[in-house]
Amino acid sequence: MKIGLPKGLYYYYCKKWVYFFNELGIEVVSFDTNKEILELGNNVATSEMCLSLKIFLGHVVYLKDKCDYILIPKLNYGIKDQMCSNFDCLYDLCNNLIDIKILTFDSKKEIKNFIKIGKELGFKRNEIKRAYLKASIKYNKELKKLKIENINKLNSSNKKILLVGHSYNIRDKYLNEIIDIIKKYNVEIIYSDLFDDDYYFYLSKDLYWKYSKKNVSSVIFCKEKVDGIVFLTTFPCGLDSLVNELVMRKIDKPYLNLIIDDLDSLAGMETRIESFVDIIEQA
């Protein structure tokens, strides 16, 4: 049996599930983003949707004939840890626009829903529970390792840049072309999505988006230690339009605000990044 996980939006927050399905012996199908997928997404999406959502829809269309089910959950962490409103309508959007079989659940009671899904696929309760535990242990170990690695970069003697953005933008293979440009210049890149959300309170008291909290607290944590901050946003992102603006107004570090609309012309981005790195190196 094959389950498709579209590699966009929620995928980067739910790597645990990949391990879970592997543990049960189910094959997980997902592809890296490429130009074809983006074009497929553009065909389905309406013009005002954000680039990340377009990429996600493209993945779903691309996976259509390549697997038995596609998993699209609703991420739900309560009122104080909200997700972007695009996450709320993912399931209904795909269900109405694209003709596929979808597995879905509400992530508020994760284990309960996993058992439900597992039973639907024909597994026993014990098997599912064991697989879930194994997967979460493996996932937590890996995450811890990555976090320590990320923080250790702060001690390096090179110039350091903090990259602030949502996981689905920084980790995406296709959008990574921009990060590759930064990597050319011998600087350490510290990722904002590997921080805990402990410090956001010092900068913004009202903040209620789960993953924006991480970004803001990463800025506070690294403010003194890094040389510059790069904000990476896809075009009409609702959360970043407000949160990043507030952060930019409150910090006094050199920063660069990169807004991606489409990746057709990278020359302009290259020039901006080059001059930004020049500023950092002279300071």
Add this chain to the structure above:
Amino acid sequence: MGNYYIPAKYLLSHIVDADIIIPPFITAKTIELGSKYSPDFVCTPFKYTLGTMIESLEQGASILIQFGGGCRYGYYSELQEQILKELGYKFELLNLVSGKANIKRIYKMIKRIDKKFNIFKGLYHLYIAKNMVKYMDRVDDYIRKNVGFEVNKNSFDNLNKEMLDKFSKVNNPISLYILYKKYFHKFKKLKINKPKNCLKVGVIGELYTLMEPFSNYYLEKELASYNIEIKRFTNVNYLLFKNKKTIKKALRKSKKYMKYKMCADASSNIYWTKYLCNKKYDGIIHIKSSFCTPEIGSMPIIDKIANNYNVPIIYFSFDANTSEVGIKTRLEAFYDMIEMRRQ
């Protein structure tokens, strides 16, 4: 937002001892001011509210109150406070956004403005203000249905103004109720020339753009001038008191199209689309401010429902510099189309 400043002013002026400044009506200057200091791709209500804030600060206000919640509307106030402080204004912003608007917090805030505040008096006037909103919305519903067919021009508008003027001077719930009954009777007596099978159009969409007539370039007035009966669901009474109930109902009644609750009014809008289609309305108009994320997510689903029921639907997206003429032309074409479908 529209005429709703009247109950708000009534409530504040009765419970606290402070001068209340009603911001001037939104004009082209307001939106120009607002968009000058706003971030790049924020939704349009941010620009309107920021512009209004600047204008009322220039009139001498020292305390601003922000009330809201739902989508990113709940986060406006923090950024707006920062922007205004960088511009050099001195003020205090009372922030009653969702998640923070509990009774204790509101009580403390009011106590800070006015030390003589009495909670029972406050609740009493809150009750009156709540009823006032309810009655206003009922009257508005009636007006929207019939204003397109009035015989004497502006008769509805003038009577509405007279009623609101009387409303702002009441001081107990019973006299308010009597006034409401009296004026509703008067409204019903106004001469109208309404054919039995008139054109009916439902208006749905994002809340701010729907309720602030300037931000949608007086779309409802324009529609009324074509002799159309208008149905609109979104009003303050719905937003404050009926929201949760409606969303539950929406999830139950339109299971085929949606499974999970969506952000803000998106799920209600999907339900209303289905309702309008079932009631055989001639057309649906969906309006929103540009970059409104919840509505963008729901639009493809709304489109699908309208297609399934074969009801024409038109989308308007309003920004700070949308041209008024373009919207009028599109509206005229839409009107011609639904009229031809009738025949």
